Amino acid sequence: MDQPVRTPDSAFRAIKAIDYTVIHVRDLAAMRRFYEDVLGFDVIRELSPRWIEYRVGANTLALAIPGLTAKDVPLPPGSAALQLAFKVATHEVDACADELRRQGVALVMPPTDQPFGHRTLFFRDPDGNLLEIYADIPPKGGADM
Incomplete structure:
Protein backbone atom coordinates (compact mmCIF):
# COMPACT_ATOMS: atom_id res chain seq x y z
CA MET A 1 0.00 0.00 0.00
CA THR A 69 -21.49 14.57 16.89
CA ALA A 70 -21.21 11.20 15.15
CA LYS A 71 -23.54 8.25 15.34
CA ASP A 72 -20.96 5.82 16.76
CA VAL A 73 -22.30 2.99 18.87
CA PRO A 74 -20.90 2.49 22.38
CA LEU A 75 -17.96 0.12 22.76
CA PRO A 76 -18.84 -3.30 24.14
CA PRO A 77 -18.11 -3.90 27.83
CA GLY A 78 -14.56 -5.11 28.43
CA SER A 79 -13.12 -3.00 25.59
CA ALA A 80 -10.90 -0.05 26.40
CA ALA A 81 -11.50 2.92 24.13
CA LEU A 82 -8.16 4.52 24.92
CA GLN A 83 -5.16 4.85 27.18
CA LEU A 84 -4.35 8.14 28.87
CA ALA A 85 -0.97 8.86 30.47
CA PHE A 86 -0.61 11.55 33.14
CA LYS A 87 2.93 12.73 33.91
CA VAL A 88 3.94 13.51 37.51
CA ALA A 89 7.14 13.81 39.56
CA THR A 90 8.82 10.50 40.47
CA HIS A 91 7.75 10.45 44.13
CA GLU A 92 4.15 11.18 43.15
CA VAL A 93 3.73 7.88 41.26
CA ASP A 94 3.74 5.94 44.54
CA ALA A 95 1.60 8.57 46.29
CA CYS A 96 -1.00 8.24 43.52
CA ALA A 97 -0.95 4.44 43.86
CA ASP A 98 -1.53 4.73 47.61
CA GLU A 99 -4.42 7.13 47.09
CA LEU A 100 -6.02 4.91 44.44
CA ARG A 101 -5.81 1.91 46.79
CA ARG A 102 -7.36 3.95 49.64
CA GLN A 103 -10.24 4.84 47.32
CA GLY A 104 -10.79 1.21 46.35
CA VAL A 105 -9.42 1.45 42.81
CA ALA A 106 -7.75 -1.79 41.68
CA LEU A 107 -4.30 -1.40 40.16
CA VAL A 108 -3.62 -3.15 36.85
CA MET A 109 0.12 -2.75 37.54
CA PRO A 110 1.60 -1.27 40.72
CA PRO A 111 4.36 1.34 40.51
CA THR A 112 7.12 -0.25 38.43
CA ASP A 113 10.43 1.05 37.09
CA GLN A 114 10.48 0.30 33.37
CA PRO A 115 13.72 -0.30 31.44
CA PHE A 116 12.80 2.47 28.97
CA GLY A 117 13.03 5.20 31.62
CA HIS A 118 9.56 5.53 33.16
CA ARG A 119 8.17 4.69 36.58
CA THR A 120 4.63 3.61 35.73
CA LEU A 121 1.36 2.83 37.46
CA PHE A 122 -1.66 1.46 35.55
CA PHE A 123 -5.34 1.34 36.55
CA ARG A 124 -8.74 1.57 34.86
CA ASP A 125 -11.59 4.05 34.96
CA PRO A 126 -15.18 2.81 35.38
CA ASP A 127 -15.56 2.25 31.62
CA GLY A 128 -12.41 0.08 31.52
CA ASN A 129 -10.10 2.60 29.84
CA LEU A 130 -6.46 2.13 30.76
CA LEU A 131 -4.97 5.02 32.72
CA GLU A 132 -1.30 5.52 33.46
CA ILE A 133 0.50 7.72 35.96
CA TYR A 134 4.18 7.96 35.09
CA ALA A 135 7.39 9.82 35.80
CA ASP A 136 10.65 10.01 33.88
CA ILE A 137 13.53 8.11 35.51
CA PRO A 138 16.99 7.22 34.19
CA PRO A 139 16.69 4.27 31.78
CA LYS A 140 18.03 0.94 32.98
CA GLY A 141 21.00 -0.16 30.88
CA GLY A 142 20.21 2.32 28.09
CA ALA A 143 17.32 0.21 26.74
CA ASP A 144 15.13 1.68 24.03
CA MET A 145 11.37 1.67 24.15
Whole structure:
Protein backbone atom coordinates (compact mmCIF):
# COMPACT_ATOMS: atom_id res chain seq x y z
CA MET A 1 0.00 0.00 0.00
CA ASP A 2 1.39 3.40 -0.97
CA GLN A 3 1.96 5.87 1.81
CA PRO A 4 0.48 9.35 1.40
CA VAL A 5 3.02 12.07 0.75
CA ARG A 6 2.98 14.98 3.20
CA THR A 7 3.88 18.15 1.46
CA PRO A 8 5.68 20.99 3.23
CA ASP A 9 2.81 23.34 2.41
CA SER A 10 0.11 21.09 3.90
CA ALA A 11 -2.54 22.95 5.88
CA PHE A 12 -2.13 20.30 8.59
CA ARG A 13 1.33 21.65 9.43
CA ALA A 14 -0.58 24.34 11.36
CA ILE A 15 -1.46 21.74 14.02
CA LYS A 16 0.96 22.18 16.93
CA ALA A 17 -0.76 20.38 19.83
CA ILE A 18 -3.69 18.28 20.91
CA ASP A 19 -6.13 20.77 22.39
CA TYR A 20 -8.63 18.35 23.87
CA THR A 21 -9.33 14.67 24.18
CA VAL A 22 -12.84 13.23 24.27
CA ILE A 23 -13.64 9.96 25.99
CA HIS A 24 -16.87 8.44 24.69
CA VAL A 25 -18.41 6.95 27.81
CA ARG A 26 -20.82 4.15 28.59
CA ASP A 27 -21.82 5.42 32.04
CA LEU A 28 -21.43 9.19 32.34
CA ALA A 29 -22.42 9.35 36.03
CA ALA A 30 -19.83 6.73 37.08
CA MET A 31 -17.15 8.28 34.90
CA ARG A 32 -17.89 11.75 36.28
CA ARG A 33 -17.61 10.51 39.88
CA PHE A 34 -14.29 8.83 39.06
CA TYR A 35 -12.66 11.78 37.29
CA GLU A 36 -13.91 14.31 39.87
CA ASP A 37 -13.88 12.37 43.15
CA VAL A 38 -11.01 9.90 42.62
CA LEU A 39 -8.67 11.85 40.31
CA GLY A 40 -9.77 15.25 41.66
CA PHE A 41 -10.20 16.96 38.29
CA ASP A 42 -12.14 20.23 38.35
CA VAL A 43 -15.02 20.74 35.93
CA ILE A 44 -14.32 23.72 33.67
CA ARG A 45 -17.67 23.53 31.92
CA GLU A 46 -20.63 21.32 31.28
CA LEU A 47 -21.87 21.98 27.77
CA SER A 48 -24.88 19.66 28.11
CA PRO A 49 -26.01 16.64 30.15
CA ARG A 50 -24.01 14.60 27.60
CA TRP A 51 -20.69 16.57 27.68
CA ILE A 52 -18.43 17.54 30.64
CA GLU A 53 -14.97 19.14 30.36
CA TYR A 54 -12.00 19.13 32.76
CA ARG A 55 -8.74 21.09 32.56
CA VAL A 56 -5.69 18.83 32.76
CA GLY A 57 -2.56 20.95 32.47
CA ALA A 58 -2.77 22.84 29.19
CA ASN A 59 -5.30 20.37 27.75
CA THR A 60 -9.00 19.71 28.05
CA LEU A 61 -10.35 16.25 28.80
CA ALA A 62 -14.02 15.80 27.91
CA LEU A 63 -16.42 13.01 28.83
CA ALA A 64 -19.20 12.57 26.29
CA ILE A 65 -22.01 10.18 25.53
CA PRO A 66 -21.48 8.83 22.00
CA GLY A 67 -23.80 10.09 19.30
CA LEU A 68 -23.51 13.80 20.01
CA THR A 69 -21.49 14.57 16.89
CA ALA A 70 -21.21 11.20 15.15
CA LYS A 71 -23.54 8.25 15.34
CA ASP A 72 -20.96 5.82 16.76
CA VAL A 73 -22.30 2.99 18.87
CA PRO A 74 -20.90 2.49 22.38
CA LEU A 75 -17.96 0.12 22.76
CA PRO A 76 -18.84 -3.30 24.14
CA PRO A 77 -18.11 -3.90 27.83
CA GLY A 78 -14.56 -5.11 28.43
CA SER A 79 -13.12 -3.00 25.59
CA ALA A 80 -10.90 -0.05 26.40
CA ALA A 81 -11.50 2.92 24.13
CA LEU A 82 -8.16 4.52 24.92
CA GLN A 83 -5.16 4.85 27.18
CA LEU A 84 -4.35 8.14 28.87
CA ALA A 85 -0.97 8.86 30.47
CA PHE A 86 -0.61 11.55 33.14
CA LYS A 87 2.93 12.73 33.91
CA VAL A 88 3.94 13.51 37.51
CA ALA A 89 7.14 13.81 39.56
CA THR A 90 8.82 10.50 40.47
CA HIS A 91 7.75 10.45 44.13
CA GLU A 92 4.15 11.18 43.15
CA VAL A 93 3.73 7.88 41.26
CA ASP A 94 3.74 5.94 44.54
CA ALA A 95 1.60 8.57 46.29
CA CYS A 96 -1.00 8.24 43.52
CA ALA A 97 -0.95 4.44 43.86
CA ASP A 98 -1.53 4.73 47.61
CA GLU A 99 -4.42 7.13 47.09
CA LEU A 100 -6.02 4.91 44.44
CA ARG A 101 -5.81 1.91 46.79
CA ARG A 102 -7.36 3.95 49.64
CA GLN A 103 -10.24 4.84 47.32
CA GLY A 104 -10.79 1.21 46.35
CA VAL A 105 -9.42 1.45 42.81
CA ALA A 106 -7.75 -1.79 41.68
CA LEU A 107 -4.30 -1.40 40.16
CA VAL A 108 -3.62 -3.15 36.85
CA MET A 109 0.12 -2.75 37.54
CA PRO A 110 1.60 -1.27 40.72
CA PRO A 111 4.36 1.34 40.51
CA THR A 112 7.12 -0.25 38.43
CA ASP A 113 10.43 1.05 37.09
CA GLN A 114 10.48 0.30 33.37
CA PRO A 115 13.72 -0.30 31.44
CA PHE A 116 12.80 2.47 28.97
CA GLY A 117 13.03 5.20 31.62
CA HIS A 118 9.56 5.53 33.16
CA ARG A 119 8.17 4.69 36.58
CA THR A 120 4.63 3.61 35.73
CA LEU A 121 1.36 2.83 37.46
CA PHE A 122 -1.66 1.46 35.55
CA PHE A 123 -5.34 1.34 36.55
CA ARG A 124 -8.74 1.57 34.86
CA ASP A 125 -11.59 4.05 34.96
CA PRO A 126 -15.18 2.81 35.38
CA ASP A 127 -15.56 2.25 31.62
CA GLY A 128 -12.41 0.08 31.52
CA ASN A 129 -10.10 2.60 29.84
CA LEU A 130 -6.46 2.13 30.76
CA LEU A 131 -4.97 5.02 32.72
CA GLU A 132 -1.30 5.52 33.46
CA ILE A 133 0.50 7.72 35.96
CA TYR A 134 4.18 7.96 35.09
CA ALA A 135 7.39 9.82 35.80
CA ASP A 136 10.65 10.01 33.88
CA ILE A 137 13.53 8.11 35.51
CA PRO A 138 16.99 7.22 34.19
CA PRO A 139 16.69 4.27 31.78
CA LYS A 140 18.03 0.94 32.98
CA GLY A 141 21.00 -0.16 30.88
CA GLY A 142 20.21 2.32 28.09
CA ALA A 143 17.32 0.21 26.74
CA ASP A 144 15.13 1.68 24.03
CA MET A 145 11.37 1.67 24.15
